[in-house]
Amino acid sequence: MDYVKLINCMRCGMCLPHCPTYKETFLETASPRGRVALVRKFQEGELVESEKFLEYVSLCLDCQACASACPCGVNAGELVAEFRCERKNEKGLSMMEDMVLRKLVPHPDRLEAATAPLRLYQKTGMQKVVRSLGLLKMFPEALGRMEGLLPKLPAAPLRQTISEVTPAVGQEKGTAGFFLGCVMSLIFSEASLATVTLLSALGYKVVTPKDQKCCGAPNMLGHDMEGLKDAARFNTDLFESHELDFVVTDCGGCGAELKKYGHHLDGEEGATSFSAKVRDISEVLAGEAGALKELLKPLPLKVTYHDPCHIAHCQGIRSQPRALINLIPGIDFRELPEADACCGSAGTYNIEKPEMSDRVLSRKVLNVQKTGADYLVTSNPGCLLQLKKALSEATPPVRVIHLTELLQMSMDA
């Protein structure tokens, strides 16, 4: 941990009103400024890694709203994550972590096989039986929460069904590499299919290398830096072996991680130039607004937009998704209060810290309801999972869809 990064914090407190856990608790230990102080005092030997210390540090969602707000360029969320990685590196991974992060996540075929029973579970109607009998209460709490978040799965993951090359419609403008996020491919394959359709309709040939692996974000969440670097090296080599004008993803989490490969693999060949090629789908589409507008038909919907942390705070993308929604004729766009505040999903946070996650989520739901929108648009699978469940249970329910799904709806209208 670079000590200067810690002392750069001038303790001005500008991060506090942007931190979801501070807003819920008003506790300094639950604020970005407090977390930087905790890590600094640990480094200085003034504090030890007590149970409380770990509890405070792990309450961070790593949403990085603090980084957007910091006048001095301190990224408290990232500092805390790096600190936890370093500590983990000293202790090593547990057997379970090793199994998930090293033996499961980096292997898309194993990951797909692992989710197959879930598909069966839904298809056979077993899910309905389990839910209606309240059998979930018999599961450990975390498992119950996970089951509850699961939306209807597609018939097959997109990685299995999509062809490696999707030709451009009409005159070819260039070639886009498509990075399939694991969760997007496994659960939200329709949205990712819409992404490919949009790119192709706008004149891009889309190359989707089948061998691609998880971006490594789960390794970062599990504080497994080496696993992350392995993923980064593999994906860099794979995509750099194709002739691509840019690499696009429709997953905020993947995009943020891919753009940081250059940082993670500091100095290693290809990583920086690969990262420089990565675009969130909204960046590409906003650059094609003129052509896209021609394809869109009226859609008289009341729509609001939730900024995923990995899009707004980690990639600084805010105006593009809004501009794209407003391209749709007849759309009634309503700005969401505290739109760029985390929804509480935050990787596996909603499973690990259910109580705080629920508090952060409740605030989001209330804000969505204030807009009176029928549809909430967002562009990250974690947010989609979290908000689909919460807003389907709200009165009146609000439908939650990916940005590319909304644009596809307008194209097909």
Add this chain to the structure above:
Amino acid sequence: MENNFIKALAEIVGAEYTLSDPESLACYGYDSTPELQSRPGVVVLPKSTEEIAGVVALCNGAGVRVTPRGSGTNLSGGSISFDAGVILQTSRMNRILEIDEENLTATVETGVITSALHREVEAKGLFYPPDPGSMNISTMGGNVAENSGGLRGLKYGVTDDYVMGLKTVLANGDILKTGGKVVKDVAGYNLNQLLVSSEGTLGIFSEVTVKLIPKPQTKKTMLVHFPQLEQAALTVSHIIAARIIPATLEFLDRTTIKCVEDYAKVGLPLDVDAVLLIEVDGHPAQVEEDAAGIREICERHHCSFFQTAASPEEALKLATARRVALSALARVRPTTILEDATVPRSCIAPMVKLIQDTAKKYDLLIGTFGHAGDGNLHPTCLTDERNPDEIRRAHQAFGEIFEATIAMGGTITGEHGVGVAKKNYLPKLVGESGLRVMRGIKGAFDPRGILNPGKIF
């Protein structure tokens, strides 16, 4: 801190809001003041006036000292407990109790965030002008305790121009109500004004009633460059002399301009001495007339560039340089010492010059920006706390700057408060009789000296 005492506190505010673990104490050992730190003995977060009163009465009985704290953005060490006492954080008391549109007042709990009040009253076409730099997180109680200013001070004044009523917990736990919603009130001493800027040493505020005014109908933003500092300063004086009172009249010096340009690339020239950001607001006709007058004065003083924003978006763009000034400076070196020396408006040019000369003399990097219209400057020293020699030189330099401020008829602090950081300079400013009166007042309010001890004097 004794366990029984902590238990007694927990009975008042709840165990969840009584913190005594080493990690919490470490995190409540600082505010926004550079260099100063000291761990408290315990931290409490009360939810009501009664809970504050309970905590203070308990402390008074036990002779334990209490330091109130809002969001911990104090810049003079005022919200640090230097003798392992109690930190009383007011953030949970965050309800806006009433916006009275007939009397044009707002009554809020002490922990309400300043900008949250702005939002609520502006939605009703009303205006609460004080806008300290930390307004997105600073609390109303803290603003009253420090008498916070901001960018709009020149035309609209500072916090004490808006405080109409206070509910204050006194040192013995009694609750004192002062003022109210009436504009005229001469019944006895003006305790409201006495309590404003008392920095937590006379009582702890639990509720604040402030005056509201109608929201200005429109505003116009102008950005002006001056090759020569003296001309910029004369412009400021002449604008005021022309009976034009801008809402905002902000200044950036050469060092700040360079840092802003390095950081934000907003297109500022590096060969000018000063940039002024000017905003006039009010009735559209008046705004037009004022803007035209300002343009004429700026041109008469050889500005090299003058731009008026044509739209709100453009206004935001013009204001960027001033808005990012502190960020731009703070990124240059790890440690940022932000001061608030304030001089009569007519002394702006000699003051800026003196700051620049002092920086050179002590081999320091000091950028100056601030509220030129009201003489409140922010000389900002960019340094590194790991370099004790440089830190020592920084303190020497500021010592000289404050002496010069006093000599010019100014003050050592325009809006950050004395706290502990400026304690040594206060006697020079207020003299022996000033101190004697202040000590007498302190003794009358807090005979046992339990309220934020060691601050101010």
